[in-house]
Amino acid sequence: xxxxxxxxxxxxxxxxxxxxxxxxxxxxxxxxxxxxxxxxxxxxxxxxxxxxxxxxxxxxxxxxxxxxxxxxxxxxxxxxxxxxxxxxxxxxxxxxxxxxxxxxxxxxxxxxxxxxxxxxxxxxxxxxxxxxxxxxxxxxxxxxxxxxxxxxxxxxxxxxxxxxxxxxxxxxxxxxxxxxxxxxxxxxxxxxxxxxxxxxxxxxxxxxxxxxxxxxxxxxxxxxxxxxxxxxxxxxxxxxxxxxxxxxxxxxxxxxxxxxxxxxxxxxxxxxxxxxxxxxxxxxxxxxxxxxxxxxxxxxxxxxxxxxxxxxxxxxxxxxxxxxxxxxxxxxxxxx
Amino acid sequence: xxxxxxxxxxxxxxxxxxxxxxxxxxxxxxxxxxxxxxxxxxxxxxxxxxxxxxxxxxxxxxxxxxxxxxxxxxxxxxxxxxxxxxxxxxxxxxxxxxxxxxxxxxxxxxxxxxxxxxxxxxxxxxxxxxxxxxxxxxxxxxxxxxxxxxxxxxxxxxxxxxxxxxxxxxxxxxxxxxxxxxxxxxxxxxxxxxxxxxxxxxxxxxxxxxxxxxxxxxxxxxxxxxxxxxxxxxxxxxxxxxxxxxxxxxxxxxxxxxxxxxxxxxxxxxxxxxxxxxxxxxxxxxxxxxxxxxxxxxxxxxxxxxxxxxxxxxxxxxxxxxxxxxxxxxxxxxx
Numbered sequence: 001x002x003x004x005x006x007x008x009x010x011x012x013x014x015x016x017x018x019x020x021x022x023x024x025x026x027x028x029x030x031x032x033x034x035x036x037x038x039x040x041x042x043x044x045x046x047x048x049x050x051x052x053x054x055x056x057x058x059x060x061x062x063x064x065x066x067x068x069x070x071x072x073x074x075x076x077x078x079x080x081x082x083x084x085x086x087x088x089x090x091x092x093x094x095x096x097x098x099x100x101x102x103x104x105x106x107x108x109x110x111x112x113x114x115x116x117x118x119x120x121x122x123x124x125x126x127x128x129x130x131x132x133x134x135x136x137x138x139x140x141x142x143x144x145x146x147x148x149x150x151x152x153x154x155x156x157x158x159x160x161x162x163x164x165x166x167x168x169x170x171x172x173x174x175x176x177x178x179x180x181x182x183x184x185x186x187x188x189x190x191x192x193x194x195x196x197x198x199x200x201x202x203x204x205x206x207x208x209x210x211x212x213x214x215x216x217x218x219x220x221x222x223x224x225x226x227x228x229x230x231x232x233x234x235x236x237x238x239x240x241x242x243x244x245x246x247x248x249x250x251x252x253x254x255x256x257x258x259x260x261x262x263x264x265x266x267x268x269x270x271x272x273x274x275x276x277x278x279x280x281x282x283x284x285x286x287x288x289x290x291x292x293x294x295x296x297x298x299x300x301x302x303x304x305x306x307x308x309x310x311x312x313x314x315x316x317x318x319x320x321x322x323x324x325x326x327x328x329x330x331x332x333x334x335x336x
Numbered sequence: 337x338x339x340x341x342x343x344x345x346x347x348x349x350x351x352x353x354x355x356x357x358x359x360x361x362x363x364x365x366x367x368x369x370x371x372x373x374x375x376x377x378x379x380x381x382x383x384x385x386x387x388x389x390x391x392x393x394x395x396x397x398x399x400x401x402x403x404x405x406x407x408x409x410x411x412x413x414x415x416x417x418x419x420x421x422x423x424x425x426x427x428x429x430x431x432x433x434x435x436x437x438x439x440x441x442x443x444x445x446x447x448x449x450x451x452x453x454x455x456x457x458x459x460x461x462x463x464x465x466x467x468x469x470x471x472x473x474x475x476x477x478x479x480x481x482x483x484x485x486x487x488x489x490x491x492x493x494x495x496x497x498x499x500x501x502x503x504x505x506x507x508x509x510x511x512x513x514x515x516x517x518x519x520x521x522x523x524x525x526x527x528x529x530x531x532x533x534x535x536x537x538x539x540x541x542x543x544x545x546x547x548x549x550x551x552x553x554x555x556x557x558x559x560x561x562x563x564x565x566x567x568x569x570x571x572x573x574x575x576x577x578x579x580x581x582x583x584x585x586x587x588x589x590x591x592x593x594x595x596x597x598x599x600x601x602x603x604x605x606x607x608x609x610x611x612x613x614x615x616x617x618x619x620x621x622x623x624x625x626x627x628x629x630x631x632x633x634x635x636x637x638x639x640x641x642x643x644x645x646x647x648x649x650x651x652x653x654x655x656x657x658x659x660x661x662x663x664x665x666x667x668x669x670x671x
Binding site for chain 1: 567568569571572573574575576577578579580582587590591594664665666667
């Protein structure tokens with residue numbers, strides 16, 4: 001077993017741009033974070049904040065062109081994924097890093113049986129024979145709680161419900177027992193009751209298998225239920241990062257606080273309207289020179305336009321382990 | 337699936353009967369007489385006798401009913417007799433061509449091999465060229481190869497075969513002397529030199545038709561591949577660490593082939609229909625040429641029978657396309 005304290009994944013200064021006809025779009029700007037074994041990192045932010053692009057950049061899942069991972073270092077164990085050849089990266093994907101995507105209705109190939117699709121990574125990465133892979137695929141379906149797995153493994157994706165398909169996706173992602181599972185809004189397309197089941201399943205599997213999870217969502221409620229630490233993203237950068245309790249009890253960044261206010265409550269006086277954050281997230285046409293949230297921020301002042309705030313630790317822990325925030329206002333006011 | 341197929345076949349019967357009636361009446365409406373090719377020196381009484389002998393003086397409905405009986409009973413019976421040495425058909429009259437006075441199906445039987453050899457080869461070659469081009473063009477969209485493929489496909493689409501055929505004859509036959517200008521139907525392939533000769537005389541008509549076919553099918557293939565390339569399951573396949581080869585040639589291709597196979601199946605009747613222009617241009621004595629000849633000679637039974645056979649083929653291959661669709665796409669189940 002590897003050193004427990006050493007991070008499974010250590011990302012530093014990851015920067016991704018998209019080349020478009022209108023020029024470059026700076027989708028990910030100097031994002032840094034780290035994950036230890038068995039940790040769950042929640043990544044929140046609204047649509048277009050760069051959550052998914054960041055995670056796809058890690059393992060070369062973005063089409064290049066138009067995407068270009070321009071700078072940074074992505075250490076998975078002792079190897080830098082950004083320095084790897086495309087072929088070596090495909091050896092890592094599925095084997096060391098598993099993916100679960102948002103829409104289980106479209107994420108499985110409609111013309112192949114579930115068995116075929118689970119067996120693929122098993123024969124590719126684990127060197128199992130076809131018969132071994134078939135036996136393993138039944139075990140995996142049982143693991144993710146699909147009843148009558150031996151029969152259902154021969155089914156096509158359209159014969160499963162949405163929640164069951166997402167379980168199949170999870171089985172595929174975990175087939176090779178990866179060190180890291182990236183779940184890109186895995187419950188967004190599901191009914192609330194099914195959401196809860198999938199979250200329970202993931203928690204359960206994480207206890208059994210001990211992989212680290214990056215859980216992308218824009219649902220703060222989901223984060224509260226599953227994450228150990230939370231990374232809030234906006235405009236392609238990390239604006240706040242903290243253990244989950246501190247995010248909910250002492251949010252520092254105005255954006256984090258605005259996000260928390262958008263969670264509807266079922267207690268107290270019923271408000272006439274759900275609370276919203278006014279305005280649109282920015283399209284990052286240049287490398288950021290000002291705070292990307294400035295235009296929508298209630299506490300916006302001169303310095304926010306002059307200088308993009310850097311992440312600043314609020315405790316004695318190194319950046320990315322404790323609570324840190326990238327905000328001029330929070331630095332000036334010293335709110336805590 | 338079986339019940340679906342049987343039901344569709346049963347439903348096809350009234351459709352085909354109706355089509356046959358329409359064809360019969362339409363062709364019959366056309367002006368002209370079966371005697372138009374007979375020299376004017378033949379006296380009118382003799383002409384009248386000849387018409388009566390052909391049965392061409394009978395009312396159209398009598399001829400239609402007789403034709404139906406001949407097409408659906410006498411001809412199949414004759415065919416089975418030929419296979420098993422039986423005598424189901426007895427001495428019943430077969431459908432006779434007014435032009436040659438021989439049974440229509442005998443003429444068709446002589447012409448079909450020519451058509452299938454040349455046009456069938458062209459179709460297969462067209463598919464064999466088009467599918468790899470379509471796949472690669474889509475995989476490297478807007479690359480030099482893709483642009484070139486688009487250009488060639490546009491030419492193949494828009495240049496009529498009588499033009500490209502003539503151009504080929506001038507270049508490859510007249511200037512370069514590579515291939516003969518005319519297709520020799522009487523050539524028998526018995527040994528290697530005659531086989532080479534056959535290949536040479538097939539080359540030009542096959543190229544002309546294959547270009548036209550490949551143009552259309554490669555575009556279908558390309559757009560179908562492009563549509564599937566952006567699907568979520570492709571990202572899933574990549575996320576599983578599948579190689580590009582598996583991603584494209586297994587996951588994307590299998591999905592992209594579904595509509596293309598349908599298009600290919602629907603195009604097969606046109607092989608039997610022959611490529612009238614190309615057959616005429618190169619002197620391939622196939623079905624297309626037979627149809628044109630029959631129209632010129634007012635040979636109504638021949639035209640009606642050929643037109644009806646094409647109708648049957650279209651109906652049958654429509655059904656085959658539907659069945660293939662069900663086989664290729666597990667989401668479609670015919671109950």
